[in-house]
Amino acid sequence: xxxxxxxxxxxxxxxxxSYEMVSLASAIAKQMGITVTALxxxxxxxxxxxxxxxxxxxxxxxxxxxxxESLDNKALADAVAKAASKEGAKVIILAHNNEGKxxxxxxxxxxxAGLVSGVIGTPLSVNPFxxxxxxxxxxxxxxxxxxxxxxxxxxxxxSFEIVENNVDTAVEVYDPQIADGEFxxxxxxxxxxxxxxxLSDAEIVVSGGRGMKGPENWGGxxxxxxxxxxxxxxSRPVSDEGxxxxxxxxxxxxxxxAPNLYLxxxxxxxxxxxxxxxxxxxxxxxxxxxEAPIFEAADYGIVGDAFKVIPQLIEAVKEMKTA
Amino acid sequence: MKILVLISNVPDTxxxxxxxxxxxxxxTNGVQWIINPWDELALTRAMxxxxxxxxxxxxxxxxxxxxxxxxxxxxxxxxxxxxxxVDAVPQDAFFVASQLAKVAEGYDVILAGIEASDYNGAGxxxxxxxxxxINSVSAVSGLEIENGAxxxxxxxxxxxxxxxxxxxxxxxxxKGIAIEPRIPAMRGIMMAxxxxxxxxxxxxxxxxxxxxxxELPAPKAACKMVEEDNAKELIRLLHEEAKVL
Numbered sequence: 001x002x003x004x005x006x007x008x009x010x011x012x013x014x015x016x017x018s019y020e021m022v023s024l025a026s027a028i029a030k031q032m033g034i035t036v037t038a039l040x041x042x043x044x045x046x047x048x049x050x051x052x053x054x055x056x057x058x059x060x061x062x063x064x065x066x067x068x069e070s071l072d073n074k075a076l077a078d079a080v081a082k083a084a085s086k087e088g089a090k091v092i093i094l095a096h097n098n099e100g101k102x103x104x105x106x107x108x109x110x111x112x113a114g115l116v117s118g119v120i121g122t123p124l125s126v127n128p129f130x131x132x133x134x135x136x137x138x139x140x141x142x143x144x145x146x147x148x149x150x151x152x153x154x155x156x157x158x159s160f161e162i163v164e165n166n167v168d169t170a171v172e173v174y175d176p177q178i179a180d181g182e183f184x185x186x187x188x189x190x191x192x193x194x195x196x197x198x199l200s201d202a203e204i205v206v207s208g209g210r211g212m213k214g215p216e217n218w219g220g221x222x223x224x225x226x227x228x229x230x231x232x233x234x235s236r237p238v239s240d241e242g243x244x245x246x247x248x249x250x251x252x253x254x255x256x257x258a259p260n261l262y263l264x265x266x267x268x269x270x271x272x273x274x275x276x277x278x279x280x281x282x283x284x285x286x287x288x289x290x291e292a293p294i295f296e297a298a299d300y301g302i303v304g305d306a307f308k309v310i311p312q313l314i315e316a317v318k319e320m321k322t323a
Numbered sequence: 324m325k326i327l328v329l330i331s332n333v334p335d336t337x338x339x340x341x342x343x344x345x346x347x348x349x350x351t352n353g354v355q356w357i358i359n360p361w362d363e364l365a366l367t368r369a370m371x372x373x374x375x376x377x378x379x380x381x382x383x384x385x386x387x388x389x390x391x392x393x394x395x396x397x398x399x400x401x402x403x404x405x406x407x408x409v410d411a412v413p414q415d416a417f418f419v420a421s422q423l424a425k426v427a428e429g430y431d432v433i434l435a436g437i438e439a440s441d442y443n444g445a446g447x448x449x450x451x452x453x454x455x456x457i458n459s460v461s462a463v464s465g466l467e468i469e470n471g472a473x474x475x476x477x478x479x480x481x482x483x484x485x486x487x488x489x490x491x492x493x494x495x496x497x498k499g500i501a502i503e504p505r506i507p508a509m510r511g512i513m514m515a516x517x518x519x520x521x522x523x524x525x526x527x528x529x530x531x532x533x534x535x536x537x538e539l540p541a542p543k544a545a546c547k548m549v550e551e552d553n554a555k556e557l558i559r560l561l562h563e564e565a566k567v568l
Binding site: 008010070071072073074077096097098099101102103104105106108109110113114115116117118130133134135136137139140141142143144145146147148154184185186187188189190191192193194196198199200204228246247249252253254260261271281282284285295296297298299300301302303304305308309312313315316317319320 | 334336337340342360415416417420437438440441442443444445446447448449450452453454457458459460461462474477478479480481482483484485486487488489495497498499530531532533534535536537538539540543544546547548549550551552554555557558559560561562565567568
């Protein structure tokens, strides 16, 4: 019996999220006295696959089949469910993101399993199986019991710390044998940035709002972002105005993110914006208006002009790095 | 082609969230009910496509007790042609999807919101597709239909894609599917009263999950302020105190 983790990679490297999920799986497996199997679909090198053992994966199933690149929801769910059955999975963990949300409900039906989406941290108990999640769009928590023998969870990013827990890990090439007829999604066109920090996986996010006054003023933010290895984000008016790409829009209707550190410059903090960033561990706000609602959500704040503050921050980060 | 839009009945997004009965259930006292924001965008896109000639009629469906009828009437007022209500208390995503599976047969395109803004379950659309044994595409941010062929835009890590996918299909939609939700006009509200709202009995289905209780988050500690001309202090605090740098 096992806990199965559906890992995700970005350009062939596991996302931090994947290590969080394997760490979580390892904690659950210990509670239940079972093992951890990670499933990797895509082109990931052997060394990288083995790195999952550092966080407690006893086995890694390596699926290399280009047909899955179309992210066909039905075929992917089939592959995950087959891997789960083969491994006798009692718990299946996927990410609470585009990919995980697309597959998890289908997997749960295939396995006759209960599903809880957006689970934070470890289960409160494994017998009965009770998990915790946020509800009412971040305004409350709920404790939910999954009554079925098999459980499917989507995991809220950054709600469980990566824990090192070295185990021997075996990499096994696995072919779930999905018929060609199951792949019905045809990709006509793809727009994808590469070589940049992926916003949803970034540990630090630098974000700008209308207070930045125009797209020509992003130079300082980008320099700060680069120094910190941060992902870049923006508020809704900024993407609506076309100052920045809508890929960067974070908020209730844009991307929901949960980095360790969220730095908001010139963002007033409308409730819709906070809905998308309030799971960040630490929020920093820089805004001219002392009454801006962002200060109610922030841990650290500066009432002031972003254009005066940003150069000081850049200098301080450089000093910190050389110290 | 036939289109079905799934409608979830949720508290207005500005509702102050409270719980009753020892924090075991959501306090519905004084709550204004609305169409789930993502379902509202789905309905708006369905209207635009109908106006472009892709569909003759739009059907909306939900699972809920009689109190959800005002939300279905609102969908009719926006422009849907008929509504179906499965008369049951929605227990969990699997229960709801099982009910909708009986309703959704025969439709070519089924639109579901990416999640409902109350319990954020994000399950019904995908489960429904699996129960029906049909395709699904999630994170859909655009839909075009030309000569009966679907062009679906979806968000992926770091970008977006355009796909073709055969029907029948469940499209799980999010931001971008429509820009501004349509609001009912007076004429629409008058006409909605005469449009069919069919109530059907639920089928037997089990729930696989159960809410045990709710909690409100602890109040946040006050924001620690740093002076504008001493911004370097902020980096020190983030490094030494918060330990996030």
